[in-house]
Amino acid sequence: MSAPEISPFPLVELQAVSNAHNEWVALTFDVSPDAGDAFQATLTLLKTPDVFAALAPMECILPVPNPQLLEQSQLATLPASRILLRVPAGACADVAVQKKLAGLAEAGYRIIVDGVADGSAATMCSARALMVDAALTLPPVLALVAQPGPHLATGMGSEERIAECAKAGFSWFAGDFAYHPSAGSTGGDGTSRKRLLALLGLLARDADSRELEVLLKQDPALSYHLLKLVNSAAFALSSPIHSFGQAINVLGRRQLQRWLQLLLYARQQDDGLANPLLPLAAVRASMMEVLAKGQGWDRDRQDMAFVAGVFSLLDKLLAMPMTEIVAALSLDLDVVMALLDRSGPLGGLLTLVERQDGAALEQAGITRQAYWEAQLQAYHWAIQVSRNI
Numbered sequence: 001m002s003a004p005e006i007s008p009f010p011l012v013e014l015q016a017v018s019n020a021h022n023e024w025v026a027l028t029f030d031v032s033p034d035a036g037d038a039f040q041a042t043l044t045l046l047k048t049p050d051v052f053a054a055l056a057p058m059e060c061i062l063p064v065p066n067p068q069l070l071e072q073s074q075l076a077t078l079p080a081s082r083i084l085l086r087v088p089a090g091a092c093a094d095v096a097v098q099k100k101l102a103g104l105a106e107a108g109y110r111i112i113v114d115g116v117a118d119g120s121a122a123t124m125c126s127a128r129a130l131m132v133d134a135a136l137t138l139p140p141v142l143a144l145v146a147q148p149g150p151h152l153a154t155g156m157g158s159e160e161r162i163a164e165c166a167k168a169g170f171s172w173f174a175g176d177f178a179y180h181p182s183a184g185s186t187g188g189d190g191t192s193r194k195r196l197l198a199l200l201g202l203l204a205r206d207a208d209s210r211e212l213e214v215l216l217k218q219d220p221a222l223s224y225h226l227l228k229l230v231n232s233a234a235f236a237l238s239s240p241i242h243s244f245g246q247a248i249n250v251l252g253r254r255q256l257q258r259w260l261q262l263l264l265y266a267r268q269q270d271d272g273l274a275n276p277l278l279p280l281a282a283v284r285a286s287m288m289e290v291l292a293k294g295q296g297w298d299r300d301r302q303d304m305a306f307v308a309g310v311f312s313l314l315d316k317l318l319a320m321p322m323t324e325i326v327a328a329l330s331l332d333l334d335v336v337m338a339l340l341d342r343s344g345p346l347g348g349l350l351t352l353v354e355r356q357d358g359a360a361l362e363q364a365g366i367t368r369q370a371y372w373e374a375q376l377q378a379y380h381w382a383i384q385v386s387r388n389i
Contacts, residue, residue, distance in 0.1 A: 009368040010035035011356045012045055014379060017061070017152060017174045020166050022274040024386060026059040026084070026152075027379070028174060032358065038063040043074065045372060052079055054380040061086050061112060061131070061152075067097050072104060080108040084129070089115030092125045101125040112152065116143045123147070134165050135175070144169040158182065159273075178276035179316055195219055196264060196318065197328045203257050204307075205330045212260075213244045225266045225389055229259060232388040254303070261285075261310045265317055266389045277313050278389065279382040284309035287353045287378035288346075294370055295349075307331070308338040308346045309353065 010031045017026035035041035042062050045051070052060075059082050064070055067087045075083070085104070091097050092113060098121070101111050105126035112129040113122045116139045122130065128147055132139050135155030144151050153165040156175030159182050165173065199215045199222075201207075216223045223244070230241045230250050241247055248256055262285070265278035288309035292302045311331075315322040326336050338346035352360055352371075361371055 008034065008358070009372070010041035010044055011358060011361075011368055012042070012372065012375070013356065014375060015174050016279065017059075017172050018276065019171060020162070020173070022276045024058060024279060024383065025172060026061055027055065028061040028086070029063060031063065032356070034358070038065050039070070039074075046078065048373065048376060051376065052082055054376050055383065056082075058082075058383060059084060067091050067101060068094065070100065070104070072107060075104070075109060080110070084110045084112045086112050086114050086131060087125070087127075089113050089117040089122070092117040092121035092127070098124040101127070113147075116140070120146070132170075134168075134170065135161070138165065138168045141169070178280055179313075181277070181316060181319070197325065199260070200264070200311075200314075200325075201329050203260055206253070206257075209245070209248050209253075209256075216244055222260075222263055222266075225263045226260065229263070229389055258285075258306065258310075261307070262385060263389065265313070274386070275317075277317055279386045281310050281313045282382035282385045283378045284312055284350075284353055286381040287374050288349055290374040290377050291349055291352070291366065291371075294366065294374065295364075304332055304335055305346060305349060308335045308350055311335070311339060312350060312354075 012032070013030045015028045015030065016024045017028060019025050029042050029045070031038050031041040031045075039062065046060075048054075061084045064085045064087050067085075068091065070085075085101075087097075087101065092101075102125060105111055105128075110129075111125055111127040112131050113125065113127045114131045116122075116130065116132060117125075117127075122143075123146055129149050129151050130139065130143060130147060131152040131154060133155045134153040135157060149169070150171040151169060152172040152174060153162070153170040154174045156162050156165070156173045156177045158177050158180055161175075162173045162177060195215060195218055199212070199219075202211050202215065216226070226244070226247055227241060229235075230247045231237065235250065237250065241250060251259060262278065262282055265275050265281050285306045286309070288305040289302050292305035297305070311325075314320075314325050318325065322339055326339055331339075334344050334346045337344040338350050341347065342351045348360075348364065351357075352364065352366070356371065358368065361368060
């Protein structure tokens with residue numbers, strides 16, 4: 001008998017789940033098809049040291065495509081308070097599955113049904129919530145009220161659709177809505193956009209701090225976020241910071257540039273909600289930097305990788321073509337190539353961050369495990385950024 005084929009280390013797409021305030025509350029794990037059993041592959045990822053500490057306080061929604069094979073012993077190392085087991089609606093009609101899942105629920109594990117189960121099947125499985133693709137149609141009202149929730153609406157392409165689903169009874173949301181901001185949530189009027197571009201230009205050429213301060217004083221919201229950041233628990237200072245000059249001394253020039261680049265995404269939207277692009281920009285920036293370091297690039301190249309990642313969503317933030325944004329900034333040629341057409345070494349790395357590809361990773365000499373560890377570090381940082389800004 002030949003030896004069984006060993007599945008490669010799984011690639012996983014982590015998708016953020018937000019509440020109605022655009023705050024991250026959970027992460028869904030969607031592993032690559034070549035990883036074999038999705039639940040076993042996810043367990044491989046969750047064996048990473050300190051993984052739940054890195055993703056705290058996010059809840060983790062794990063795929064369980066074959067709940068009839070699930071055993072409680074497989075869950076022994078998972079913190080029940082942070083885990084939701086995602087089971088397909090079609091499996092809920094099986095009586096054996098109902099008994100198994102009800103037993104797991106009694107042991108403290110939570111069940112979220114992917115789709116709408118027939119009749120009372122979800123209730124018989126002791127499911128607490130539903131996860132439904134509500135991009136185009138909404139499930140029957142009775143399907144939502146039968147479980148306490150929180151119910152997750154996926155496929156959200158706009159904040160308007162989120163509002164509609166919230167009225168229908170959903171309180172968690174996932175989708176690409178952050179990439180399609182409404183008119184009131186973009187960079188504002190022409191004057192505001194020009195000020196932001198001017199600030200970005202100063203940051204790109206490492207301008208004198210006094211020049212930065214002049215522009216910051218014209219943008220009270222950005223100044224507020226900067227001072228809020230340096231006075232947050234993340235820096236644990238013994239005395240409060242009241243001025244921009246003090247903030248520079250605390251952060252240092254390099255960190256100041258990085259935080260200001262991210263703080264551009266923290267500007268409040270017209271509706272007062274957090275900008276959903278902020279943590280996504282943080283993920284890209286951090287992951288680019290970690291992968292660049294893993295490639296053996298020097299500190300300057302790592303900084304360029306960070307910039308390419310954080311700036312890659314500016315066209316969404318400012319509602320402007322990337323060509324116009326790049327033309328207004330003094331960026332390194334490698335960063336420009338990456339932002340405009342994903343070419344050059346930075347462009348290749350940015351493409352991998354935007355869309356995982358096993359063959360491309362192998363060609364770049366990046367192991368799947370290293371890619372996962374970069375993801376984990378990036379999401380950890382993005383979670384902390386969102387909580388401190």
